[in-house]
Amino acid sequence: MNTTPYRAGHVAVIGRPNVGKSTLTNALVGAKVSIVSPRPQTTRHRLLGIATFPEGQLLLVDTPGLHRDQGTSTSSAMHRWMNRAARGALEGVDVALLVVRAGQWTEADSFAYEALRGAGLPVVLVVNQIDRIKNKTELFPYLGKVSEGRDFAGVHPISALKRNGLEGLVKTVLSHLPEQDALYAEDEITDKSQRFLAGELVREQLMRQLGEELPYATTVEIESFSVDGTMLRIGAVIWVERDGQKAIVIGKGGERLREIGTKSRIQMERLFDAKVFLQTWVRVREGWSDDEAALRAFGYHD
Incomplete structure (x- = not known):
């Protein structure tokens, strides 16, 4: 015992x-x-x-x-x-x-x-x-x-x-922890929602693929997240600060955006253990990273 x-x-x-x-x-x-x-x-x-x-x-x-x-x-x-x-x-x-x-x-x-x-x-x-x-x-x-x-x-x-x-x-x-029962169920791994995690997985690919060019000028907003039978349908908006940055994210003939989407989807399917249909768009909002209101809108709030 x-x-x-x-x-x-x-x-x-x-x-x-x-x-x-x-x-x-x-x-x-x-x-x-x-x-x-x-x-x-x-x-x-x-x-x-x-x-x-x-x-x-x-x-x-x-x-x-x-x-x-x-x-x-x-x-x-x-x-x-x-x-x-x-x-x-x-x-x-x-x-x-x-x-x-x-x-x-x-x-x-x-x-x-x-x-x-x-x-x-x-x-x-x-x-x-x-x-x-x-x-x-x-x-x-x-x-x-x-x-x-x-x-x-x-x-x-x-x-x-x-x-x-x-x-x-x-x-x-x-x-160093107090004696007490578990505070979460054994199968729970985070307090964040799948919607939040989906946005982070897209942002991870942006950091990995564009870190040299756009280290901190991008963020991701999940515009739609729905369950369709056994599939998750997710719409993600990648926000940048200038038109030139938008062109970098999209890449020649949309090649880079497709790669970001594909790798993000694979990571989502692995984490969520479900099929994922992911759509991505790139939009411009000037100076969002130094705008408190924009940060709150994109989920950066205390």
Whole structure:
């Protein structure tokens, strides 16, 4: 008979942009609930990933990369929104995972650590991408250096991509969660709707295929989402800020837009376990990323 108490609670997944927070969330949940691309700040929304284990349940709050807001006039409304979303993730959580890239510790990592300590949270250091370090003996002096003078509730070298080191991490995190029953059903993996996830999967393809040309000038609005028998019919509008950007997204003869649509549809069918009929359009709204009203209309609201 198992006498270990069941634990459940909220876990903030925090770190500077592009250290693998979303990859870690997906790995723990066991399904793709958070989009991933090589571009920094791919994640724009707070998203709850629900990871259920025999011993407990982690409610993982995946966030945009936490970075210092310079407070200048050039700081866009989108930039300010992502910082608010990242900081808001610290409210009401039980423990925080500070995700860093193995072999690196930057000023931005220090900034994220201080923000977590300032919130009074236990901080578990997650050293990600250890698979990229060929000589593993280099890890020991690095771990010693980053731990010196910092109060971590645990230090875990992992590879989220290869799912290495996750078991020990889960055990440490669970020890900091309150004893209580699961807060979500075992088969639930996120608090977001299929409609929201569909928009994110289209945006993921935009970031992957156009990251060099249009890193942050695009967003996606799901205009229609309906169930037709065993098929999902989805209409997605890709918003850009200028006509020239529209031409880039569409591509020669519409080739790029078709590729974005095809790859998005495949990801949707995999996640939703259903056939998907996806239509995509590209429209222009000048300056949407620095327009608070436009951001709210596109789903960026607190």
